[in-house]
Amino acid sequence: LQPNTTWSTSSNLSNEKSGHCTSVPRNANMEKLRSGYLFPEISRHELEHTQKSPHARLIRLGIGDTTQPIPDIITSAMAEHAHALSTVQGYRGYGAEQGNMALRRAIAETFYRDLGVKGNEIFVSDGAQCDISRLQMLLGSNVSVAVQDPSFPAYIDSSVIVGQAGKFQEETGKYENIVYMKCGHDNNFFPDLSTTSRTDIIFFCSPNNPTGYAASRQQLKQLVEFAKANGSIIIFDSAYSTYISDESPRSIFEIPGAKEVAIEISSFSKFAGFTGVRLGWTVVPEDLTYSNGFPVMKDYDRIVCTCFNGASSVAQAGGLACLSKEGYRALTRVVDYYRGNAEIIVDTFASLGLKVDGGRNAPYVWVRFPGYSSWEIFSEILEKTHIVTVPGRGFGPGGEEYIRVSAFGHRGCILEASRRLKNLYK
Numbered sequence: 001l002q003p004n005t006t007w008s009t010s011s012n013l014s015n016e017k018s019g020h021c022t023s024v025p026r027n028a029n030m031e032k033l034r035s036g037y038l039f040p041e042i043s044r045h046e047l048e049h050t051q052k053s054p055h056a057r058l059i060r061l062g063i064g065d066t067t068q069p070i071p072d073i074i075t076s077a078m079a080e081h082a083h084a085l086s087t088v089q090g091y092r093g094y095g096a097e098q099g100n101m102a103l104r105r106a107i108a109e110t111f112y113r114d115l116g117v118k119g120n121e122i123f124v125s126d127g128a129q130c131d132i133s134r135l136q137m138l139l140g141s142n143v144s145v146a147v148q149d150p151s152f153p154a155y156i157d158s159s160v161i162v163g164q165a166g167k168f169q170e171e172t173g174k175y176e177n178i179v180y181m182k183c184g185h186d187n188n189f190f191p192d193l194s195t196t197s198r199t200d201i202i203f204f205c206s207p208n209n210p211t212g213y214a215a216s217r218q219q220l221k222q223l224v225e226f227a228k229a230n231g232s233i234i235i236f237d238s239a240y241s242t243y244i245s246d247e248s249p250r251s252i253f254e255i256p257g258a259k260e261v262a263i264e265i266s267s268f269s270k271f272a273g274f275t276g277v278r279l280g281w282t283v284v285p286e287d288l289t290y291s292n293g294f295p296v297m298k299d300y301d302r303i304v305c306t307c308f309n310g311a312s313s314v315a316q317a318g319g320l321a322c323l324s325k326e327g328y329r330a331l332t333r334v335v336d337y338y339r340g341n342a343e344i345i346v347d348t349f350a351s352l353g354l355k356v357d358g359g360r361n362a363p364y365v366w367v368r369f370p371g372y373s374s375w376e377i378f379s380e381i382l383e384k385t386h387i388v389t390v391p392g393r394g395f396g397p398g399g400e401e402y403i404r405v406s407a408f409g410h411r412g413c414i415l416e417a418s419r420r421l422k423n424l425y426k
């Protein structure tokens with residue numbers, strides 16, 4: 001489905017097989033969604049291509065899914081925990097919905113040392129994507145939302161699903177009631193807050209997916225002040241913070257005052273290869289309150305207890321091992337491996353004279369093809385080089401003319417992709 005494909009309205013559909021329809025009305029918000037969720041769409045295009053070219057050696061630099069094995073010290077910890085479940089003394093049932101306290105403390109110690117974030121403010125989950133949806137349940141439909149443009153599609157799609165968004169506007173490619181904060185080359189990937197409308201919620205991802213840009217300390221200070229002045233809540237996504245290689249803040253809580261205006265979501269997916277194991281966390285500070293002074297953390301705890309029975313105990317055992325000295329050191333080597341891939345990809349496109357962003361503080365490289373639709377570039381690269389990327393338009397109108405190239409891959413594949421791309425565009 002191209003981005004402007006409208007899904008059939010269910011009003012005139014009938015069940016082809018039996019002809020029977022239920023009398024249950026479809027959620028009107030689901031009807032507002034413009035097309036399939038971006039990443040399954042990429043997988044669909046990939047499948048179509050492999051059916052057309054069954055002998056092609058496909059190189060997947062599209063969906064940001066890790067490829068390198070998880071270090072043995074971590075998988076052994078998971079295996080040991082799993083095996084203990086087969087013994088009477090080792091068996092454990094439900095854990096705390098908020099997560100294993102030892103893991104909560106280890107996350108606080110590893111990522112928020114000296115930032116005043118405590119274990120009880122950290123809610124362990126089955127991933128940041130799931131936490132985005134749980135936060136949307138927490139916030140409800142009567143809040144206004146701002147997102148970076150371009151940004152990870154889950155923020156907008158979940159806003160549409162919970163009813164925060166209005167209709168989709170064909171001419172602008174945007175949903176009504178959502179503020180799109182342009183973050184591109186001409187504004188150093190940071191919105192002009194002096195002209196940005198107030199919203200209750202501000203989704204902010206840094207390092208940003210898809211541009212790979214990590215906001216500076218000065219920029220994040222402005223963002224926190226902006227949120228404070230407007231009485232807004234920042235939902236800060238730090239899923240790629242471990243890829244930051246310069247002085248950019250890794251957490252919004254490095255900014256003074258952030259604990260009164262921000263929630264932070266993060267994940268073991270991209271630094272620990274836990275994309276399939278499923279483990280993440282959300283920080284909801286005790287100091288964060290609603291307009292009536294009620295603590296947000298209390299409601300989030302209620303959501304977690306009512307809608308989520310806690311992350312897998314096996315995944316949490318793995319998470320603890322990730323944060324051990326030896327485990328974290330081993331994972332840093334894997335992150336460095338992907339960083340090396342990103343460098344090769346950046347150099348490849350730069351050598352072709354193309355405008356390249358990202359790759360330095362994130363495992364995503366953002367490449368501009370002026371005057372071309374991003375879906376055209378995506379299709380041309382797929383057809384001619386059998387390399388899967390992601391069309392920038394899938395991340396919002398601000399992504400038009402761009403593609404996102406993921407650095408998650410085996411080094412040999414990255415080098416082969418570089419060769420093919422140079423061949424195509426030299």
Ligand SMILES: Cc1ncc(COP(=O)(O)O)c(CN[C@@H](CCC[C@H](N)C(=O)O)C(=O)O)c1O
Nearest residue numbers: 039063064127128129130152209239267269280
């Ligand atoms: C900014 C940001 N925040 C959260 C996530 C998901 O983290 P999680 O793995 O749930 O802990 C992601 C993962 N995004 C990837 C994987 C996408 C494909 C997966 N089906 C998904 O939709 O999350 C991508 O952009 O290619 C992200 O970029």
